[in-house]
Amino acid sequence: MFFVVGLGLCDEKDITVRGLEAVKSASRVYLEAYTSILMVQKDRLESFYGKEVIVADRDLVECGSDEILKDADKEDVCLLVVGDPFGATTHTDILLRARHLGIPTRVIHNASIMNAIGASGLQLYNFGQTVSLVFFTETWKPDSFYDRIKENTEGGLHTLLLLDIKVKEQNEENLARGRKIYEPPRYMTIRQAVTQLLEIEALRKEGVLDADKTLAVAMSRVGGLDDQRILAGPLTSFLRAPPDAFGPPLHSMIIVGKRLHHLEVEYGEVFAEALGEAIALSGFDMEGEGKEEHREKGKKEGRGRWREVASKVYGVALD
C-alpha cells in the first residue's frame, strides 16, 4: 500500500494515531520537503518514529516518483506531507501515478492551513477563493491576485492569502553553470505582503483595498504550541508594527470580507489588542509601571481601531 500521510501543522506530535501506525508499518518513509515547511527537522521525526526518514525534494517527487512507489504493491511505503495531503497539486500527481501502476493507495488526512485559519475566529464557510501572493521583483509585479480579492470582497467574502516561499532557489550564475548551489530560503513577511497589496491598489485604484478601512488578520505558525501569533487590525496597522511582532515564518494573511459577523469581531478583539500592544511597545524602552500603562493603552487602541472599522466601515452592529 502507498500511504500519503498528512503531518498537520506544527511538529512530530501532530500526526494522527492512524498516520503513526502507517509510518511504523512502512518499509520506507519519505518526507516531502518543498511545497511547505514543517516547523521541526527530520531528525526529530526520525527519533519519534524510530526509523529513517528519506527527504524527498521536488526532483524526486516529480521526476522520481517511480523510485518512491517501488514495491509499494508488495509492501507499505509512506510519503509524509506537511498539513494535509491535498494541499498541493503534486500529491494528486503521485497518486495518479500509483493508480496507473495498479498500486493501492490510502490518504490519511490532517489539518492544513486551509482549515486551521478558523483559529482567526472567521467562519470558514464565508471564505472565497484562496489567493497566492508571489514576491515582486523590479520587473515582474503580477497583479492578478487583485482581481481575485476583488471577486471575493464584492461577494462580502474573506480571502486567505498564502504568502510566497522560495526554497532551493539558484542564483543566475549557479543556474547557468549547472551548479546545485542554493540560495537561503526566503519567506514573504506580512509587511511585504501588505506593501505589495497597497502598491497594486495605488496602481489599479479600484478601491478593493484601503489602508485604513480594510481589516486583515495576520497569522504565523498556526497550530504552533507557543509560537502561534494572530494579529488583527486595519492594513495600515501592520505597517506600524515592528517586524518581530509577527513572529517567525510561515505567515498567512486574511483580508476580512464585508459579510462580517459580530461574533467574529468579538473573537478577533484579543488579536487586535495584540497588534496594538506590539505597535505601542515598539521602540519603547522604559521599564516598570510606565511600560505596563503603555502596553494597556496600546491594547485598548488596537481593540478600538478594530471595532471602529468593523462598525463604521463594515456595518457590524456592536454593543
Next chain:
Amino acid sequence: MFFVVGLGLCDEKDITVRGLEAVKSASRVYLEAYTSILMVQKDRLESFYGKEVIVADRDLVECGSDEILKDADKEDVCLLVVGDPFGATTHTDILLRARHLGIPTRVIHNASIMNAIGASGLQLYNFGQTVSLVFFTETWKPDSFYDRIKENTEGGLHTLLLLDIKVKEQNEENLARGRKIYEPPRYMTIRQAVTQLLEIEALRKEGVLDADKTLAVAMSRVGGLDDQRILAGPLTSFLRAPPDAFGPPLHSMIIVGKRLHHLEVEYGEVFAEALGEAIALSGFDMEGEGKEEHREKGKKEGRGRWREVASKVYGVALD
C-alpha cells in the same frame, strides 16, 4: 487548561498524538455530539482512551458551558469535537466564554470536511464560499443557496454543499407537551440534494445549474477507511444511480466550477467510472461474464460522460 481537540473525520484513531496526550491528561473529557456525527460510538472512544467520555449535547455546550469549564483554570478539561474545532460557531462561543473567565485555552487542530474535500482531486484554492442545503418542507423552500452557488459559478469556482442533518428533533406533539422524545436522526442524501437543486433551478431559471451540463462530485464518509465513496458526473447521473450507491451518511457534494483543470478531470475519472458502474449494475441481476461486461461498459460510459461535459461544456482541453 481548557483543550478543544479535533477528532478528525472517521474514528478513534484519527485523533492526533498531541490530542491524545491532552485527553489522557484531562480530569474530564466531553464529546460534542450534535453539530456533526462521528462514525464511531462513545464506548469505542472510552475504551481507546481508557477513561470516561461525557456526551455534551447542544444544551450543555450552549447553556451549560460553565459546567464544562468548571475548574479548567486548575486542571485540564477536554472538549472533543468531530473534525476541526473551528467547524461550527458554537466552539468559538465556548472559547470566548473561557477567555472571559480567565481560563487558558488551547486548540488542537485536525482534518475537517472543509479541507478533506481535497480528496475529490479538485483544488482547494478554487473553492468559493461554502453553502448549506436545508431540508425543504411543503411550505418552506429557502432558495438563498442558489444565489451563493451562482456567485461561485460566475467566478468559475467550485462549491462545497453541506447537506442538512437533523438530530434530536421533536415532533410537534412532543414539543407541545414538553416531552424530551426525539425523532430518529435524518441526513440529507445526495439524491435529495440534487432534486432540491434542480427544483429551484426550474423555478428561478437563471441557468446556474443544468441537469446534463453541470458536473458534480458526491462524497460520503470522507476519510473513512473502507467506506469512503466518491462519485462524479453530471447532476442527472446522480438521479439514475440507486440510493445505496452513495453509501451511508454523511454525504457532501461539490458543484464543479468552470475553472476546471485537466488534472482535476483526470483525477476524477475513477469517481466517474464508479458512478457509471453503479448506474449500470442497478437492477442488473445476471451473474457471471455478462455482469463483468456490463460493469465495464458502465464504467466506460461514466468516464465518457464526465470527460465529454468537461471538454464540451467546461472547455477543458483533454488528450
